[in-house]
Amino acid sequence: MVSFKSLVFASLAALAVASPVDLDKRQELAASPRKGCSLNAAGQTLGSNAYPHTFNNREGLTFATAGPYQEFPILTSGVYSGGSPGADRIVFRPNYNGQCVYVGSITHTGASGNNFVSCITS
Numbered sequence: 698m699v700s701f702k703s704l705v706f707a708s709l710a711a712l713a714v715a716s717p718v719d720l721d722k723r724q725e726l727a728a729s730p731r732k733g734c735s736l737n738a739a740g741q742t743l744g745s746n747a748y749p750h751t752f753n754n755r756e757g758l759t760f761a762t763a764g765p766y767q768e769f770p771i772l773t774s775g776v777y778s779g780g781s782p783g784a785d786r787i788v789f790r791p792n793y794n795g796q797c798v799y800v801g802s803i804t805h806t807g808a809s810g811n812n813f814v815s816c817i818t819s
Contacts, residue, residue, distance in 0.1 A: 733769030734797035
C-alpha cells in the first residue's frame with residue numbers, strides 16, 4: 698500500500714536532488730497536497746474555481762496511480778487560500794486504498810490553451 702506520506706517524501710526527495718530548493722520551499726510544497734486532501738475529505742473548496750476539484754486529465758498525462766483525480770494549486774509562496782490559483786497544480790487521488798495520495802504535479806506553463814503539461818524534475 699502506498700501512503701500519502703511516502704509519495705510526498707519520494708517527491709520531495711526527487712526535488713531535493715533535482716534542484717537546490719531550500720527547506721522552507723520543500724515544506725511549502727508538501728503543504729499543498731495536505732491542504733487539498735483535507736479540504737476534499739471535508740467536502741470544502743476554496744476560491745471561485747472551487748479547489749480542489751476534479752482533474753479530468755484530458756491531456757492523457759501519466760501519474761503514479763489511475764484516477765479519479767483532484768487538482769489543487771501550488772503557489773510560489775505559501776499555501777493556496779483562494780484568489781488566483783496561478784499556473785501550477787498538484788494532482789491527488791482522494792481514495793487510494795483508503796488514503797489520499799499525491800500522484801503528480803502539472804502546470805499550464807508551456808502548454809497550449811488551457812491545457813496542462815507534467816512537471817518533471819531532472
